[in-house]
Amino acid sequence: MEKLKSGAEQLGLHLTPRQLELFDIYYQELTDWNRRLNLTRITDYAAVQVKHFLDSLTVVLGADFEKNGPRVIDVGTGAGLPAVPVKILFPDINLVLLEATAKKADFLHHLAGRLGLEGVEIVVGRAEEAAHDARYRETFGVVLSRAVASLPALVELTLPFVTVGGRLIAQKKGEVGTEVAQSSKAINVLGGRLREIKTVLIDELKDRRCLVIIDKVKVTPPEYPRRPGIPVKRPLR
DSSP, X not given: OHHHHHHHHHTTOOOOHHHHHHHHHHHHHHHHHHTTSOOOSOOOHHHIIIIIIIHHHGXXXXXXXXXXXXXXXXXXXXXXXXXXXXXXXXXXXXXXXXXXXXXXXXXXXXXXXXXXXXXXXXXXXXXXXXXXXXXXXXXXXXXXXXXXXXXHHHHHHHGGGEEEEEEXXXXXXXXXXXXXXHTHHHHHHTTEEEEEEEEOOBTXXXXXXXXXXXXXXSOOOTTOSOSTTHHHHSOOO
């Protein structure tokens, strides 16, 4: 895990031997399950360290997880990215992994057990429905999302989970200016305010990755998110 270790140091993170061991277990389980379940196209040892694990850890640039993220949800978590790497670093956070595919949720249950993670809840369901559940609606200090949808749709799928005073951190790459501009209506309607677009500057990640950070400043209207499929088909613009 040398590439992960050196990259993390550029983020100001110093991974312990035990944390590096957990990441190695994560890699082994990810590639083993990937043989029978489509979790990722990236399986090379070095590439997983950089493009999955290190990329996930860049969300620490968007929030203080020890102070602002005692309750965190990863919307559309897939194979547990980015939230499980964050949980390895900050084991005291209470984490919810939201995933619509039951087989991927089976992997997440297995992974949490193998890594010995406590304070992790795995929810099988769609964001459009879970966000109307009182157990999850506006109860999270930090909401994470990686490669789920374009930003106008993503805002509707995620901001309803964020408590007022909390924060959404959306991982993006490439030119995001147009996408951010197109999401301004959705951000306003859903109760958010764009805080910043933070460029990720790490030697190992050279494909213009960034964090779109949105603060929750007011309550989301109760009609949002709309029914399943509508935020993606007809995003607020």
